[in-house]
Each structure stands twice: as C-alpha cells, then as structure tokens.
Amino acid sequence: LAEQAGADAIDVSAYGNVGKSIAFTEAPLVHEPGGFLPFAKKAKAALSIPIIAVGRLELDQAEKGLAASDFDMVAMGRKLLADPELPGKVMADRTADIRPCIYCYICVSQIFINQPLICAVNPRLGQEHRDDLIASAGQSKKIIVIGGGPGGMEAARVLAERGHRVSLWEKDKDAGGTARIAALAYEPNGRLIRWLHGQLKALPVELQFGKLATVEAIQAENPDQVIVATGAARTAPDIPGKNLPHVFDGDQMRGLLFGTDPVAMKKLPAYKQFMLFCARHLQILRSIGLLRVLSHVWMPIKKKVVIIGGGLVGVELAEFLQERGRDITVLEPGANLAPELSIVRRSRVIYMLREHGVALHTGASSIEIKDSVVIFE
Ligand code: SF4
Structure with missing residues (x-):
C-alpha cells in the first residue's frame, strides 16, 4: 500500500502489545538484537x-544484511x-x-x-552546545586517579x-571495578569497560593495575591532584544470621565469582576452593566473557538462593543466577523493587524475573x- 501510495522508502519497525509491561522493549524499542531484521527482509x-x-542493529549485522541485500539502508537511534x-x-x-550503547534504557526512560x-555513557548528550566541556587545560597537572571502575576510567x-599527565591506579589486576560484576549480569555493560580501557591505552595515561593506593605511595609521587573514584563503601545490614557460612554479602559475592576474596x-x-584456585590460576576468572559462558556450567x-535486597544489584543478580538455573527468592524491605533502574529497564527486568518464576517479595520485614x-514477614 505504501509503495502504491508513492512512498520513496520504508522504515521497517513494529509496535508492541501495550497490555504487557515489557511492550516498549518488544517494540518499537526492541531488546532483541536485530529483532526487526526478519520484517525488513x-x-x-x-x-x-x-x-x-x-532496531538494535550491531554493525556486523548491518554490514551482513546490506551485503546480502536484505535491506538498503540502516537507521540507528540509541547507538547515535x-x-x-x-x-x-x-x-x-x-x-x-x-563508544558503545549499553542498552540501559536511561535515555528513553527520560x-x-x-x-x-x-545518556549513561555519553555525558555530552544534550550539552553539545557547551564547547568548553572538554577544553584543553591551561596548565598541565600531574593527577593520580584512584579506582579503575567506569568513573575512574572516564x-x-x-x-x-x-592535556593533564594522568596515572590511574587500580588495586585489582583488571579494569572495571564493580562494573565487572554488572557485566557478568548484563553483557552490554562489559562493552563499556572494554571501550574505556581501550581508550586509556591509546592515550598517554599511565595504567597501574594491581596497585594499592597508600598514603606513602601517593606522597612519593607528589601529584598536583588526586581523584578518588573508588566507588561507594557498602555495609551489609545487620540481619540476624548474616555471619553464617552460607551467607555472602555483595562484595563477597563479587570476590567469590572472580576468585579475588580469600575470606569469602x-x-x-x-x-570448590580448589576449583576457584585453579580457575584463577589459569586466568579464566579474569575474562568476563569466558566467565559468563562457563558460569552456565558451574558456579x-x-x-536455592535467597537475595536480601531487591535494589538494582539484587534484581540484576537475580537475573544472572536465574539464567544459570538457580531457584531465586528476592526479599526487599522497601515498597518497590529496583527503583534506581531506569523505568524501561526496570519494567523489563521485573517482568522477565516473574515470567521465569523468581519469587519477588516487597515489604519484607523481620528477616x-x-x-x-530464611524467615521473614
Ligand atoms: S542511555 Fe543507555 S540505552 Fe540510551 S543511548 Fe545511552 S547507553 Fe544506550
């Protein structure tokens, strides 16, 4: 009909069933990579x-489809x-x-x-008119950035x-900080770590991994400025039984999965200690991609896992563990699950968790x- 009506070209998108909370990420903002390609074809x-x-086209999919004449042009939104x-x-x-889009849906949730x-990865978005955002420094300073997570790397x-002379110190052997576990739970997050690390390697930044920032070490460098990007200091809530041997807090869980926390x-x-030791020794636990695959086989x-705390970390951990065959119950003392997540991503994650049988309890008390x-009311 459109061709007969004189359309010069057709953009092939779709609409979703608005009766479901994931409608928006089914269509038009498809979550599935290349989800509309069969329609275009x-x-x-x-x-x-x-x-x-x-519709969430990766470059290789676009190249392949163009080469095969499955379509004639490509349009991208989030990636741009x-x-x-x-x-x-x-x-x-x-x-x-x-710079990769990590499909966090923050932009569209606005x-x-x-x-x-x-945009979660492009701080200049909407600020392009401010040409002073990355102006050259008048005077080059010696700066130490402590912490190799996304904040420190950016x-x-x-x-x-x-134009500053920058050293980045990270106590772990690998870049990413807590984003490494976020990348385990949600693969696109790993693309940002790799991009930031790659950009730093191409710049005159001194990268020091496995370097602990002590007062003496910093004083010895005599920097003009120090940026502390070590992330939040977390303390687990005082829940009866939290010191039992089968209980791990968030940091211990991260240390366990990457084999970096001897106490956990x-x-x-x-x-299990031996298997983790071997995996660490063979460098397997340093590769997030490998770990994502192997964790489907063994962790x-x-x-049966109970996750206490249904914030962003709790629900993404639930998603990760459920995908690896664990029976998950999430207990959230507050009224809402993952209020920190963007609206669109939150709707999708919670819908998918429910679909896969994860028990989600809000307002949990007396845990x-x-x-x-685990007892709760
Ligand atoms: S906010 Fe998130 S989804 Fe949107 S463009 Fe940026 S990285 Fe992509």
Missing part, C-alpha cells in the same frame, strides 16, 4: 522501493546517542573507538518522566584529553537467616 523481498532496517560520531568512525575504519535526554580519559572463598567446601553457588531457611 520480508519487506525487501516484496517491494521495489528502498528498505530501511532499524551513545556516540554521535559513529558514522564517521565507521568510514574512517575506527570501529574500536565507537520521556516517561518528562525530562531532557541524557575521569582519567577526560583529564588526559584535556574460605566459606566454601575445600573442593560455587548452590541451587532472619537460619541454617537452611
């Missing part, structure tokens, strides 16, 4: 006017918010420099709260681009951990 086979493919220079970088064969567009990157590992049976975590049960 069918339209191309039936029509003679140019077909524009859209994350990096408006994407087309130029593709043309210049600099695809490794493209629509629902009537706020201006922002700070080091921007400072180096402004000591809580495990000897054979030092038993079948007490016993040897084989």
